[in-house]
Amino acid sequence: MKKMLVTGAVGQIGSELTSALRQRHGDENVVATDIRMPTDVELRDSGPFEFLDVLDPHHITRVMQMHEIDTVYHLAAVLSATGESRPNIAWQINMNGLYNMLEAARQYKCALFFPSSIGAFGPSTPKDNTPQDTIMRPDTIYGVTKVAGELICNYYHKRFGLDARGVRFPGLISYVTEPGGGTTDYAVEIFHEAIKHGSYSCYLRDDCSLDMMYMPDAIHAMINLMEADASKLIHRNSFNITAMNFTPAILAEEIKKHIPEFTIEYNVDPVRQEIADSWPNYMDDSAARAEWGWKPKYDLAAMTTDMLEKLTVAIEGGETSTAKSRKDR
């Protein structure tokens, strides 16, 4: 029986991944960890929870030994916009935290999942159909830590045989736990504001195209990649994956099909706009499709319909918890 550990389990991805892994492998076999206490009772009480600071290597090894962990999903990280306001913290958590997890994974012979990002690309990267293997010279601290993270994960695989795998996530859209401090967060905020107020003030330009993905596809991607036949993987860290790409104007039009009175205005934040402008318009994810069968289920229309339906129920019921996502799966 596999025993898994999720860092950053209270965050946007971690809360839903923990729930999905517990359903798949049994509640007691998935240890959720974070530096924050989960406010969601279900996440906290449905299986083991440990306070774990990824900057504390001794505590990491103690928790891994105690729970006999063999697979780590290392999600604890600082996102792009927060990184620009606190580069020192971003480096410490994203780099030193990853290093500590890799060392612990090496010691206890664990597999490790690492989430890279579209943020690993930079202004000199080809913007359209961005290839799997291409120029990677990001100019954000977040991007620097993601490229370095990809490289050190590959290094641990080559040098120590550690089974490290990862994907480059696009912006992730979800209704359970809100993201925080990212550049792509507008694509979640817009749904909350559309439902609550019928209008949204967007901090990115109307024509700013970015890759995006609905959370159920992101969860499947992580689990499928970690379960993929290793002999088929030519790449490891990290695979381009995407499900849709759109601009704020296109997303607003899609929302209007459901909420005709919805309006959007633009109040561009130069910091986040500059970050977004340095990222691809859309990526080529054919390597992931060929090597481990990546195939998203949700396109823009399907995501928008589901997101509005689920988020409306969650907001009306005052419920935006993991409990909700568990009921719906």
Ligand code: SER
């Ligand atoms: N969603 C992340 C961010 O906006 C990018 O991977 O920072």
